Amino acid sequence: MAEASWYVVHTYSGYENKVKVDIEKSVENRKLQDQILEVSVPTQPVTELRNNVEKTIERKMFPGYVLIRMIMNDETWYVVRNTRGVTGFVGPGSKPVPLSEEEMQKLGFGGGEQMAVREVVLEFAPGDTVTVVSGPWKDAVGKVAAINEKKRTVTLPIDMFGRETPVEFEFTQVKKL
Template sequence: MKYYVVHTYTKQEKKVKDILLKTIEQQNLSHLFGKKQNEDGSEEYNIIVPVEHITKFKKGKAAPEAEERKLYPGYLIVQMEANEESLNLVNSIPGVTHILGSKKQPLPLDEKEVEVIVEQIESGSKKLRPEIPFNKGEPVKVTNGPFMGFSGTVEEIYPDRRRIKVIVTIFGRATPIDLDFFEVQAI
């Protein structure tokens, strides 16, 4: 069985996946869709919503929060036999716009493409990647600590440490200060 890309409305990916799973079972079409073996020995349909896990700073909160971000918003990857029955089933799901390729002959993904996507998902699940809320050269205002109220420009970003170097003007001199992400906000 090959993998196909299903285009959905944005932010409908998980809903489409859930409805597709229910519909496959209700219509007894499990033989047309690929399954994968989980670590605990159970099987599940190979329908992938590509996501990564990031840490994100929310306004007003000092500590970062874990969040899921879609790698390819509006897309699912489905392993299936591409025949009239399976294509009609997938296209009939509310929220699905189309399967990539032509209507009668969808375009399958290359095995290497699927491996890369699965690797991205797995590496993102193992290590939370911090979201970088600032860009180099961006004006910011210090909101916490001894330099509170000063404005400056982002000089360096250290995403793994969740810190930035900001150049502020103190007594007419450009002075670099090292701050946590939560101690500054974009202007």
Template sequence: MAFKWYAVQTFTGQESRVVQYVQGMIDSGELDGVVSRVLSPVRDVVSVSRGKRVTKQDKYFPSYVLFEMEFTQESAYFVRSINGVMDFVGGRKPRPLKSAEVDRILGHEVEDEGRVVTDSPYKEGDMVSISSGPFKGFDGVVEDVSAEKGKAKVSVTVFGRATPVEVDFAQIEPVS
């Protein structure tokens, strides 16, 4: 059996439903010799919303699902008949993904497993107000952002001098 990876386009927001359906069939043994793996690459992203950390899953390739399968007329018909699937990338005669592409995609999955990516709501030059901590009530300008740590360096004026203060994203809010 020559299992190769193929990309399939899905309707927006249907990726996880397609993966769950196919994974259930793989687990029950209904797809032995047809599809060996299915995935929709995602990573956890932490963002700050209204002063609270929120974790959500971010898709590497929105609206696409990857299938490791043996491409035959029957397997192609099965994949195309799944609710939420539009078609293979490449149409009627899709080409398998290159091994370098698959290694890169699967490498991201392994590399990001256990690591949380933080989405920074602030950028350098933003005016912010510190809402908690020892500098509560101070306004300042964001000098540096460390998205990995979820922190920002804010320059506040203390006793007439600019003082850099490192604060968590949850401790600041934009000045409107």
């Protein structure tokens, strides 16, 4: 029996989860559980800061793509390829190319477990003008000089005693103008 490999399937944008569900239904209906082993839409937690409110959401790592661990043969190829929303396998021409173990580990799928990569999405960037919304510097306005995601702070030059001094603020203390 051939060994299962990971393949990448291209889908219409926004149809990734629908394609995953449809493939899983086809696998169940055709009793292919021993040939199509896993269907995955890789996501990662992303912390967004909008209007000074932190919200953690799951964001697709590869929009428009679904990963499938399967044994490639005519039947499994047909089931996947003819699923509504699938535009084709990734590979040269019509020949699907499996991902190597090294490629899967780079994607965070080493040993079948996905890595949790935390990313922070802010509504401001270095150079943007922001206003301080709380604390002793409330209503101060400045251009973002630096952002420290680990400490979750932003540095603004604030006018103190006639000269600019860099002051650190928490992400929630500033708002983009």
